[in-house]
Amino acid sequence: MEFSLIDTTIQQFDGDCVVVFSNSEVANDDSNIQQLIELNHFESKSGTTLLLNLVAGFKAKQVIVVGMDKAPNTAKNYTKALSAVSGVLDSLKSKSVMIQALDVDGFDESWVHRTGARVLQNATYEIQKLGADKVDRVLENIAFQSDNDNAHELAQGHAIADGMALTRHLGDLPSNICTPSYLAQTAQELADEFNLECEVLEEADMSTLGMGSLLSVSKGSIEAPKLISLSYQGNGNAKPIVLVGKGVTFDSGGISLKPGVGMDEMKYDMCGAASVLGTMRAIAQIQPAINLTIVVPAVENMPAHNASKPGDVVTSMSGQTIEILNTDAEGRLILCDALTYVEKFNPEVVIDTATLTGAVIVALGKHHCGLMANDQDLADDILAAGKTSLDTAWQLPLDDEYDELLKSNFADMGNIGGREACTVTAACFLARYAKDYRWAHLDIAGTAWVSGAKKGATGRPVPLLTQYILNQIN
Numbered sequence: 001m002e003f004s005l006i007d008t009t010i011q012q013f014d015g016d017c018v019v020v021f022s023n024s025e026v027a028n029d030d031s032n033i034q035q036l037i038e039l040n041h042f043e044s045k046s047g048t049t050l051l052l053n054l055v056a057g058f059k060a061k062q063v064i065v066v067g068m069d070k071a072p073n074t075a076k077n078y079t080k081a082l083s084a085v086s087g088v089l090d091s092l093k094s095k096s097v098m099i100q101a102l103d104v105d106g107f108d109e110s111w112v113h114r115t116g117a118r119v120l121q122n123a124t125y126e127i128q129k130l131g132a133d134k135v136d137r138v139l140e141n142i143a144f145q146s147d148n149d150n151a152h153e154l155a156q157g158h159a160i161a162d163g164m165a166l167t168r169h170l171g172d173l174p175s176n177i178c179t180p181s182y183l184a185q186t187a188q189e190l191a192d193e194f195n196l197e198c199e200v201l202e203e204a205d206m207s208t209l210g211m212g213s214l215l216s217v218s219k220g221s222i223e224a225p226k227l228i229s230l231s232y233q234g235n236g237n238a239k240p241i242v243l244v245g246k247g248v249t250f251d252s253g254g255i256s257l258k259p260g261v262g263m264d265e266m267k268y269d270m271c272g273a274a275s276v277l278g279t280m281r282a283i284a285q286i287q288p289a290i291n292l293t294i295v296v297p298a299v300e301n302m303p304a305h306n307a308s309k310p311g312d313v314v315t316s317m318s319g320q321t322i323e324i325l326n327t328d329a330e331g332r333l334i335l336c337d338a339l340t341y342v343e344k345f346n347p348e349v350v351i352d353t354a355t356l357t358g359a360v361i362v363a364l365g366k367h368h369c370g371l372m373a374n375d376q377d378l379a380d381d382i383l384a385a386g387k388t389s390l391d392t393a394w395q396l397p398l399d400d401e402y403d404e405l406l407k408s409n410f411a412d413m414g415n416i417g418g419r420e421a422c423t424v425t426a427a428c429f430l431a432r433y434a435k436d437y438r439w440a441h442l443d444i445a446g447t448a449w450v451s452g453a454k455k456g457a458t459g460r461p462v463p464l465l466t467q468y469i470l471n472q473i474n
């Protein structure tokens with residue numbers, strides 16, 4: 001699908017379909033539309049739509065009136081309206097569509113374009129059923145009404161949606177296909193397509209580096225572990241932003257086996273990995289003047305005769321020892337070695353993203369990602385990027401009192417801190433390996449996928465991460 005800008009009135013647009021916002025000035029100015037809105041008793045509420053055919057005075061054959069709550073138009077209502085429009089466009093089989101200009105409260109026109117393109121493109125994502133043919137899309141062009149001819153923001157929105165599509169696709173794939181090797185292959189394909197630098201460490205390499213913690217998780221699985229790095233260089237030798245993504249391609253819990261109900265959803269336990277790969281895809285397409293490296297520790301967590309057992313003690317790459325009190329707290333065990341490994345990139349900042357704790361869903365539900373950081377400026381930048389991208393985070397504390405809960409009698413730390421503040425103690429564990437740089441952690445267990453009838457990966461936090469990165473360019 002292509003996005004463009006068009007400087008014409010809604011009446012003069014000679015494509016297939018025009019989208020008109022019902023509480024905007026222009027719509028109310030068009031008396032024909034106004035009459036039809038009244039005739040149809042259309043209730044102008046956020047997310048409602050009314051399809052009008054052959055409206056007098058319009059060159060396009062169809063007009064979609066989309067309801068907005070009373071002005072000022074909020075960002076949330078704008079994206080809600082676009083999602084509703086995208087559903088109608090699917091059924092209309094239109095080829096070319098124009099979207100009426102709209103003021104969104106608190107945001108400028110470039111935001112309206114970038115976000116509009118992202119939301120509309122992301123709405124075209126379809127879960128690919130195994131063996132089924134890809135459906136051909138009829139919609140070819142969406143033009144946003146504007147007297148500006150800078151289409152840069154549309155390209156950004158499109159790139160972010162393309163990144164989200166990769167993230168969603170990887171998340172939705174079952175764990176018998178999306179293995180650690182499959183993630184490594186995906187990274188290699190991205191490297192080939194966008195001319196990035198890719199390195200994949202094998203089990204023996206990790207063993208040489210002393211990654212006893214990471215390898216303790218993978219050893220019970222037949223799937224070989226991989227440590228994947230992918231670098232985009234857009235700014236010479238500047239220090240890179242480093243993103244680390246948890247890549248547990250299936251989390252059975254290991255010997256501390258999870259209950260059976262809903263266990264299929266643990267195929268999503270690589271959504272951190274998928275989101276950093278998706279962010280890399282978006283950035284490689286946008287080509288900004290920054291350096292970005294992503295690192296993905298990829299493993300499968302299985303019970304087996306040779307799997308780690310509760311009480312086992314392992315030595316991490318940092319030299320710190322860990323008593324594995326629960327083999328289901330495996331995410332931190334692979335992330336800690338990845339966090340030590342990234343020191344070699346001399347990072348400007350490190351942000352990890354992980355489906356780390358069920359407790360973050362209890363605390364924040366499905367709306368905000370949990371954010372914890374060892375640097376408040378970095379946390380503030382991430383919170384701001386979340387607000388701009390509508391892919392929000394909410395900060396949780398990281399005080400020393402929580403860290404004390406990790407005490408072990410048999411090693412430098414245990415890998416769990418008990419029932420209280422699980423999300424925070426998981427982050428405290430990671431913080432012990434992220435001492436040498438500015439670091440933030442996003443717990444995306446709640447936001448990375450939805451359950452129920454609409455089960456699937458969401459593509460979050462690709463919008464947040466990409467926005468954060470783009471904000472770093474002065």
Ligand code: BES
Nearest residue numbers: 326328329330355356357358359416445
């Ligand atoms: N991958 C899970 C976290 C998770 C749970 C994500 C539910 C999404 C939905 C993680 O590896 C895990 O099992 N965490 C445990 C930690 C506990 C053993 C300290 C949890 O949250 O229960």
Ligand code: MN
Nearest residue numbers: 251328329330
């Ligand atoms: Mn687990």
Ligand code: ZN
Nearest residue numbers: 248251269331
């Ligand atoms: Zn897990």
